[in-house]
Amino acid sequence: MTRIKTIETRDLNQSVANGGCGECQTSCQSACKTSCGVVNQQCENRDQK
Amino acid sequence: MVHQYELNGYHIVLDTCSGAVHSVDEVAYDIIALFPDHSREEIVAAMLEKYGGRPDVDRGELEQCLDDVQALKDAGKLFTPDTFEPLAFDFKARNTVVKALCLHVAHTCNLNCSYCFASQGKFHGERALMSFEVGRQAIDFLVAHSGGRTNLEVDFFGGEPLMNWQVVKDIVAYARSLEAEHHKRFRFTLTTNGVLVDDEVIDFANREMHNVVMSLDGRKEVHDRFRKDYAGRGSYDVIVPKFQKFAKARGERDYYIRGTYTHHNTDFTRDIFHMADLGFTQLSMEPVVCPPDDPCALTEEDMPVLFEQYELLAREMLRREKEGRGFTFYHYMLDLTHGPCIYKRISGCGSGTEYMAVTPWGDLYPCHQFVNDPAYLLGNIWDGVTNEKVRDEFKLCNAYARPECQDCWAKLYCSGGCPANAYHASGSIRGIHEQGCRLFRKRIECAVMMQVARSEET
Numbered sequence: 001m002t003r004i005k006t007i008e009t010r011d012l013n014q015s016v017a018n019g020g021c022g023e024c025q026t027s028c029q030s031a032c033k034t035s036c037g038v039v040n041q042q043c044e045n046r047d048q049k
Numbered sequence: 050m051v052h053q054y055e056l057n058g059y060h061i062v063l064d065t066c067s068g069a070v071h072s073v074d075e076v077a078y079d080i081i082a083l084f085p086d087h088s089r090e091e092i093v094a095a096m097l098e099k100y101g102g103r104p105d106v107d108r109g110e111l112e113q114c115l116d117d118v119q120a121l122k123d124a125g126k127l128f129t130p131d132t133f134e135p136l137a138f139d140f141k142a143r144n145t146v147v148k149a150l151c152l153h154v155a156h157t158c159n160l161n162c163s164y165c166f167a168s169q170g171k172f173h174g175e176r177a178l179m180s181f182e183v184g185r186q187a188i189d190f191l192v193a194h195s196g197g198r199t200n201l202e203v204d205f206f207g208g209e210p211l212m213n214w215q216v217v218k219d220i221v222a223y224a225r226s227l228e229a230e231h232h233k234r235f236r237f238t239l240t241t242n243g244v245l246v247d248d249e250v251i252d253f254a255n256r257e258m259h260n261v262v263m264s265l266d267g268r269k270e271v272h273d274r275f276r277k278d279y280a281g282r283g284s285y286d287v288i289v290p291k292f293q294k295f296a297k298a299r300g301e302r303d304y305y306i307r308g309t310y311t312h313h314n315t316d317f318t319r320d321i322f323h324m325a326d327l328g329f330t331q332l333s334m335e336p337v338v339c340p341p342d343d344p345c346a347l348t349e350e351d352m353p354v355l356f357e358q359y360e361l362l363a364r365e366m367l368r369r370e371k372e373g374r375g376f377t378f379y380h381y382m383l384d385l386t387h388g389p390c391i392y393k394r395i396s397g398c399g400s401g402t403e404y405m406a407v408t409p410w411g412d413l414y415p416c417h418q419f420v421n422d423p424a425y426l427l428g429n430i431w432d433g434v435t436n437e438k439v440r441d442e443f444k445l446c447n448a449y450a451r452p453e454c455q456d457c458w459a460k461l462y463c464s465g466g467c468p469a470n471a472y473h474a475s476g477s478i479r480g481i482h483e484q485g486c487r488l489f490r491k492r493i494e495c496a497v498m499m500q501v502a503r504s505e506e507t
Contacts, residue, residue, distance in 0.1 A: 001117045002110075003077035006126060007070040007504050009385040012394065012461065013125060016133075019390025020140065023200045025236070026149035026404045028416060032379065033206075033240070033262075034166065034309075034338045035470065035485060038397060039462040039493070040382040041389050044200065 010043075021045050051128060052458035053082060056498045057364055059505075063497065065458045066133065069126040070385060072501045076100055077114050085128060089115055133461075137395040137447040146196035149399065150187055151406040151417045154179040154217055155208040159244050160284055162275045164311060164345045166338045170208025172421045177409035178213045183430070184220035187407045190430040192231050202259075204238040206406075206417060211245035221257050238262060240307075242276070243288030243295075251298050260303040263292045267308050267320020267334075274313060275345075289327065296329055305379060307333040311345035315354045318362045325369070325376045333379035336488055338418070338470065347484060356491050363495035367502050381496040394448065397464035401427065401443025415443050418469030443468065446478055453481045459490045 023044040027037060050065040060078040062071040073081065076096060083092045093111045100106040121127035156177045158170030170176075188203070195201055203224065205217050217239070224235045236259035243263055254261050265288065266272040273283025296304055306329040310317035317334055324332050336355075337345050347355070362378065369375050398404060401415030408420055411430045419425040428435035446468050454460040463486075468478035470485050 003074045003114050004117055004121070005072045005504070006121070007072060007385060007501060009068045009070055010388055010390075011125070012066060012068040012133075012391045013129070015390035015392075016136065020392035022146070022148065022198055022392075022403070024389060024393055025200075026202055027398045028151070028400070028404065032333070032335060033307075033417065034335050035467050035489065037380060037462070037489070037492075038389055038393055038464045040379065040384075040496075041393065042384060043387050043389055043393075045390070 019043075019045070050131060050456070050458055051081065053078060054494055056360065056494055057502065059498055059501050061494075061497060061501055062127070063458060064127050064129050065461055066129040066131045067126050068385070068388075068461070069121075069129075070497055070501065071121070071127070072505070076106060076111070077118070080111070080114055081118055081127070084115075084118055133391055133395055134449045136391065137449045138445070140392050140396055140447075142444060145402075146198055147191055147194040147403055147405060148198045148200070149202035149204070149404040150191050151204045151206050151404070152179065152184060152187055152220070153207060153406060153408050153417070153420065154184065154205050154210045154220075155213040156409050157212055158207060158209045158242070159212060159278065160209070160242050160276055161279050162277065164275045164309065164337055164339060164343075166418065167208065167420075172208075172408075174421045179216055179407075179409040181216050181219045181223075183407075183409065183411045184216055185223050186411060186430045188220060188224045188227065190433070192227055192233060194433070195233065199232060199234055200236060201233050202236045202238070204240060206240050209242050209244070210239060211241055211250060214245070214250065218253060225257075236260070240264070242284065243291050244278075244284060246288070246291040246295055251295050254295070255298055255300075255302060258302075260305070261295065261299065262305045262307050262333075263288075263295065265289065265292060265306050265308055265324060265329075266310070267314070267317065268323045271314045271320055272308075275311075293328055296331075303331065305331050305333045307335070307379075309335050309337050311337040311339075312347055312351060313345065315347075315351045316358065317355075318358045318365070321362060321378065322365065325374075330376045331379075332376055336485065338473070340473075352484070352487060355488060359488075359491050359495050363499050367499060370503075380492045381499055383493075383496040383500060385500055391461075394461040394464060396447050398467065400468055401440055401446070415439065416469060418467075419472075442478060450479050451481055453483075453486075457486070457490075459486075459493055462493045463489050 024041050052063040060073050096111050156171050161169050238260040239258045240262040269285040272285040276284045306324050339345050406414045406417040406420050413427040414420045434440050448460040448464045451465050454465050470482035471480045472478045474482035
């Protein structure tokens with residue numbers, strides 16, 4: 001693809017099958033305390049796809 | 050749902066529901082914009098009219114690009130349909146464990162910051178310190194309600210938690226004593242204004258605290274405008290050397306230098322760069338949370354200035370990275386390959402369900418921002434959650450709970466936003482804080498752009 005470069009990302013549809021363990025950090029426990037940003041949390045599941 | 054934007058010379062296409070990110074040239078950018086509602090022939094004609102003079106644009110080239118767009122669609126990386134809504138309500142309904150507590154160990158503070166959302170640590174109530182007995186019961190409550198979760202989080206919050214430091218240490222020791230037997234791992238966070246930080250605090254925190262959040266607003270004049278002691282003296286000169294020592298001693302461990310910006314410092318990147326120039330490398334800066342009639346409140350006129358500031362921050366961070374003096378900014382941390390799964394992205398911050406705040410006397414609230422609001426008292430650490438109506442209301446908070454989010458490309462980045470901010474702005478936890486949404490979207494655009502820029506380097 002000469003005009004399109006796709007950045008490697010986690011496929012959210014695939015994560016339907018193997019996500020949801022709930023071990024990741026609660027977002028307000030890190031630094032915000034006054035806003036909600038879930039996407040900057042790390043996944044704790046080492047077997048994730 | 051697709052979101053397209055141009056930033057810092059990049060043409061970026063986000064496919065919300067797959068999470069895919071594409072960096073494209075201007076021709077592909079226009080083709081993708083036309084693709085859902087136009088025929089191939091119409092798109093080719095439009096592109097030939099716009100770009101026909103360019104040597105790299107001919108019919109064959111455009112047909113190839115259209116094939117590429119179709120291939121990405123077929124591969125589930127573009128125009129991916131949104132099928133997650135049923136999951137959002139099911140997952141939240143099933144999720145009944147508690148995994149994180151914000152322990153308000155001190156409803157009192159040794160600073161008197163006029164912009165404090167916690168009203169100088171008192172949370173609009175009486176001054177109080179949490180006893181060890183209450184702290185121990187809170188830990189027992191957390192372990193008992195955490196089900197199969199291994200990682201449990203406890204944030205020592207206030208007010209100023211160092212004003213009740215011995216109890217903090219005793220609670221940590223008690224929690225650690227339960228880990229092996231119950232197969233739990235506690236991660237503690239300390240949020241402090243720095244006034245009482247000393248070597249003993251630093252040593253203990255570096256042994257036991259997973260994260261330390263240090264409050265600093267940036268430049269001395271900005272910090273000292275609000276963050277004063279009860280004699281009216283600014284705290285900058287007292288705390289900065291302590292934080293520098295603390296941060297250095299953290300080594301590889303997490304910490305954040307966390308600031309708040311207000312209407313009075315809409316040039317807040319100067320404060321972030323000041324923090325970086327002081328030697329701090331893990332930074333966070335949040336918009337103030339206050340009523341709209343407060344002089345600190347951000348105004349509509351501030352918004353374009355703030356957008357520009359976020360863009361400036363992203364560009365400067367990239368520049369400093371190249372120079373080997375980079376730093377992280379909490380809202381620009383985005384791990385595209387190992388970030389959260391869809392369940393995390395749709396279910397939000399967990400307030401009122403898996404995350405709760407505990408007052409010094411053991412009452413439970415959905416989060417620290419609801420403390421002492423009688424309408425949101427959930428129960429207490431002895432009897433558990435007794436106000437099921439409020440808990441169930443929070444269970445329904447997710448990325449699909451708000452009509453305003455329905456067509457928003459960012460909903461899987463914020464999960465519908467902060468319920469407390471929504472409540473204070475709209476009167477309902479299932480409303481939105483529109484100004485906050487706009488700032489959030491700008492931050493995500495910048496964060497993604499930085500990832501694109503880094504990928505272009507490799």
